[in-house]
Amino acid sequence: MTLGDAPAGTFPAGQRSAVCMTFDLDGHTMWTSKDARNADRPAVLSSGSYDVGQGLDLVLDSLDRHGIRTTFFVPTDVAEANPGAIARIVGQRHEIAMHGDDHNPLRDRLRDGELAHLRTLKEKLEDISGSAVRGYRAPLYDVTEQTRDVLAEIGCTFSSNYMDSVHPYVVESEQGRVAELPVHWMLDDGPHLLFASSPPNHRQFLANSQIAEMWTAELRAIHELGGTTVFTLHPQLVGRPSRRGLLDEVVAAAEALGSVWFPTMGELAQRVLHGEG
Ligand SMILES: [Zn+2]
Numbered sequence: 001m002t003l004g005d006a007p008a009g010t011f012p013a014g015q016r017s018a019v020c021m022t023f024d025l026d027g028h029t030m031w032t033s034k035d036a037r038n039a040d041r042p043a044v045l046s047s048g049s050y051d052v053g054q055g056l057d058l059v060l061d062s063l064d065r066h067g068i069r070t071t072f073f074v075p076t077d078v079a080e081a082n083p084g085a086i087a088r089i090v091g092q093r094h095e096i097a098m099h100g101d102d103h104n105p106l107r108d109r110l111r112d113g114e115l116a117h118l119r120t121l122k123e124k125l126e127d128i129s130g131s132a133v134r135g136y137r138a139p140l141y142d143v144t145e146q147t148r149d150v151l152a153e154i155g156c157t158f159s160s161n162y163m164d165s166v167h168p169y170v171v172e173s174e175q176g177r178v179a180e181l182p183v184h185w186m187l188d189d190g191p192h193l194l195f196a197s198s199p200p201n202h203r204q205f206l207a208n209s210q211i212a213e214m215w216t217a218e219l220r221a222i223h224e225l226g227g228t229t230v231f232t233l234h235p236q237l238v239g240r241p242s243r244r245g246l247l248d249e250v251v252a253a254a255e256a257l258g259s260v261w262f263p264t265m266g267e268l269a270q271r272v273l274h275g276e277g
Contacts, residue, residue, distance in 0.1 A: 055239030
């Protein structure tokens, strides 16, 4: 494979690249994982309420208008506290995937500890969503050397954590095969839109136009390479009323290219692992 070629059979016939408009529904854990004292700050936590409330509804509406189904990565603490949000996501036929429990980085990094951790996440999310859970994005993309082997062992098909390619690729181990569906901080709305009243996220917001310029340039360049553009988005950040226009602008730019596939992560992983069949 050269840099300009997707693995054979990755995309449906006639499609040159893929764009995944994925979301992390961090809810209140975005704030409690930054500072445990935020658990006693209702106004801080209210951004998490927006995430699972109006923010989620606005992005679901945008996705629906564009006919896009995608993947929502959800911490189990958020899913357990907001089953109605999960039902709204699943009701629009989006996919639910793992994103930790309380959004803190994995504390027990030993293999057995990670195996038990990921098994529990998968079982809880499947119980709450009533749908199969096939993949994992770690909070802050902070995985271990063995994460992908463990995912294969528990029957998952994809990881979306590494930043080492613009193409999805297969990871093989004794435990089985999983697809890595790579991300990048540039395509995450957090670095551009997350603000907090104290460091390290106390900083200037970027204008929508700056972000739209950056994101559409990157997706066009990845399209030229026949790659996959994976956005990591948050309803409480890009789901603000005006910022939602960013989604429309980026999706419209991708649609204008004429040969872009918008799969869920599970659908993309299926083709990466098994091709057309
Ligand atoms: Zn997150």
